[in-house]
Amino acid sequence: MAKLRASSVTSETVSIPAQRPRAVKTAARREAILAAALDEFSARGFEAARIDDVARRAGVGKGTIYLHFRDKEALFQDLVRTMLVPLVAGLEAAQPGDQPVRKLIESFVELFVREVYNTRRRDVVRLILTEGQRFPSLAEFYYHEVVERAMTAMRALLQRAVARGELEDDTLVKFPQLIVAPGIVAVIWSGLFDRYKPIDVSAMMHAHLDLLFGKERAP
Amino acid sequence: MAKLRASSVTSETVSIPAQRPRAVKTAARREAILAAALDEFSARGFEAARIDDVARRAGVGKGTIYLHFRDKEALFQDLVRTMLVPLVAGLEAAQPGDQPVRKLIESFVELFVREVYNTRRRDVVRLILTEGQRFPSLAEFYYHEVVERAMTAMRALLQRAVARGELEDDTLVKFPQLIVAPGIVAVIWSGLFDRYKPIDVSAMMHAHLDLLFGKERAP
Amino acid sequence: MAKLRASSVTSETVSIPAQRPRAVKTAARREAILAAALDEFSARGFEAARIDDVARRAGVGKGTIYLHFRDKEALFQDLVRTMLVPLVAGLEAAQPGDQPVRKLIESFVELFVREVYNTRRRDVVRLILTEGQRFPSLAEFYYHEVVERAMTAMRALLQRAVARGELEDDTLVKFPQLIVAPGIVAVIWSGLFDRYKPIDVSAMMHAHLDLLFGKERAP
């Protein structure tokens, strides 16, 4: 599981307003803008979010945003890419080793819960799901850089599970989306219905794995 | 399966500009506006959609829209409710009879594919998923009127399946969302990635059922 | 004083929806529209008043208004002329006889209070004062048909008062507006400040006459 560590992913902004080299201050500003943009885009959607509010929230002038991002759309796309690409990198670095496939997938699920669902990245993922259609280049990027690669990796893994007898047949190999479907649903659900009925992602996803792989024996 | 027919749902507008009573023409106009609105909202999202374009597409003057809907948001919400509520009614009318639960769920899945996924209603569902967060009243309506009721019905059904021995345990009873998750994912996917890799919902959902209930014996 | 009666001025609408000759019904409708228009124009001003509200208030369809008046402005101008012209006619019919001038002017003041200030005509006068500037043709009409004629008549009267020794000099002959100024002010005041401090026009105008002509001996 340690192998699935997404190391470079925990970039939390720390602001020490003391004397720092220009480059550092610039980078910090960029981070502040991205964080503010995530807040605003998540709360109101891409179109309704106002650059003015992003600036205010980031504590910078409106013009400053345009020093870092060409326009509103670039800010949006950079935001999405900046916050998800490192994660994907982490994913690809994962070494199957010789564990049972189910364990690996469980690790993956836990990584998702820990590093995505329980962080701001959940909002980024939700933005892709909700706004992606209006940004074909983003959808394309995300498809080729994330979805396709993840599915390929997944398929290899699942194929191995079939070969090992961990899975009865190759149904999942054909539709690896089924593995992540509950995660997607949880992200959507949390945006729409959490106030009415919060969802326990971790429990749901493990239940899901039980259904796919058979119930785990109690430890 | 016939019992899951959603009969009154196929209202397609046909325009014969001949002599028709005014009421009919007015209703037809309303339908045209709703259809155009669905197109525009789906293509660009709520915020970016322009009333002007809806009007043009519907073949009416801009002011006419305001004779039928208080404002842009009312148009959006009416659209969503108008197109989904009849379906829910159909769902609730479904009689379990004495069929195996799996058959019932298959019927449900097929109804979804036929009456939602393969129709304009897929776009309506997608609009809820993508815009619902910005319309709390819509999310609330949809949660109480559709999600909650559907989950309750589902749970009863699944409970019966457990009692009958059709399901090994009550995992699904706890997370009935898992039944529909692939459907949700398919709706999202079709908006984002269909151009890169179209998805076969029906096959995926049946594969999903195979995983949950065990593979069906070949017919 | 009886000579200043403005007889044909009390046209209050009475609606008997029974069988009436067409012409009568048409005229009644016109009256209803004018009455409604006065309400709306007075309450909101010419620009802000909506034809729709006038129609609703008059109990007719919106289109009906256009059967009686060319457009919104014609409605406004007809309204003003319809309700004031008969009054002016009454004024001109006044015969000085041989009464003291002060008595005549008092009669005039009382006519104003009774037939203008205490009736809907006050609102008409206010509309002229507040909207007249934007309707040059109305201002012109009103100047030539009412103001100029009234001033000429007034001047003749005042000249006589000077000749008779009822007035010390010809100051008022030069500025007959001074006679009516308090009436104008009262009309304006009643629209702006009556809720804070209602004004007693009659008392104020008689006080004004006392100042101009000397205090009347107690009766």
Add this chain to the structure above:
Amino acid sequence: MAKLRASSVTSETVSIPAQRPRAVKTAARREAILAAALDEFSARGFEAARIDDVARRAGVGKGTIYLHFRDKEALFQDLVRTMLVPLVAGLEAAQPGDQPVRKLIESFVELFVREVYNTRRRDVVRLILTEGQRFPSLAEFYYHEVVERAMTAMRALLQRAVARGELEDDTLVKFPQLIVAPGIVAVIWSGLFDRYKPIDVSAMMHAHLDLLFGKERAP
């Protein structure tokens, strides 16, 4: 009379587009907008005036207006208050000294003619008279801040005139509005009828004073 000087009131905008601190330019812009707004509101009335025209006339972009004023109504109300409040302050600073009351009132009349009637403030006053009814908060402000205070001051003055024997009785004390009535009428008249018969306010108001206080002996 010098005591009634309304000194800080003659702020005419002078534009030297040279190097000026931003604050100055911003203030100048605000003034330009107010001046343009007065033109447009006076010419067409509040409702009919277009923000676009105000902007064009002020030589600024449309959006600029909204940097200075919340909306059209705020622009209107700020305009009225900005241009009259300093004057009222001037009024209140007036010291009666020991002059005859008539002299004081003459000074006041002359101040009105000089600083109101012969300036743009006449248009502001006219706007209050013609639009005030539709802006209750403005009417209220104006009543409490100007009318009421002015009337109180006036009454004190007139009371003194009675005590000194300058006035025969307290008629004017009861209706101090009679003092200013000709001024109000002149403002209205100038908007409606000046093109047909211009009015000599100063002469009219002095004639009015003659009538109230008795004719002045030639100097």
Add this chain to the structure above:
DNA sequence: GATGAATGAGGGTTCATTCAT
């Protein structure tokens, strides 16, 4: 670099007017 005042295209909404019924 950083700012925020200024801009003006754009879009939601209103409402006078028309005209088919």
Add this chain to the structure above:
DNA sequence: TATGAATGAACCCTCATTCAT
């Protein structure tokens, strides 16, 4: 004659983007 659904010009206001300071 009477109606009110339909229209679209008009207009207020917002907000992404620019640029002088």
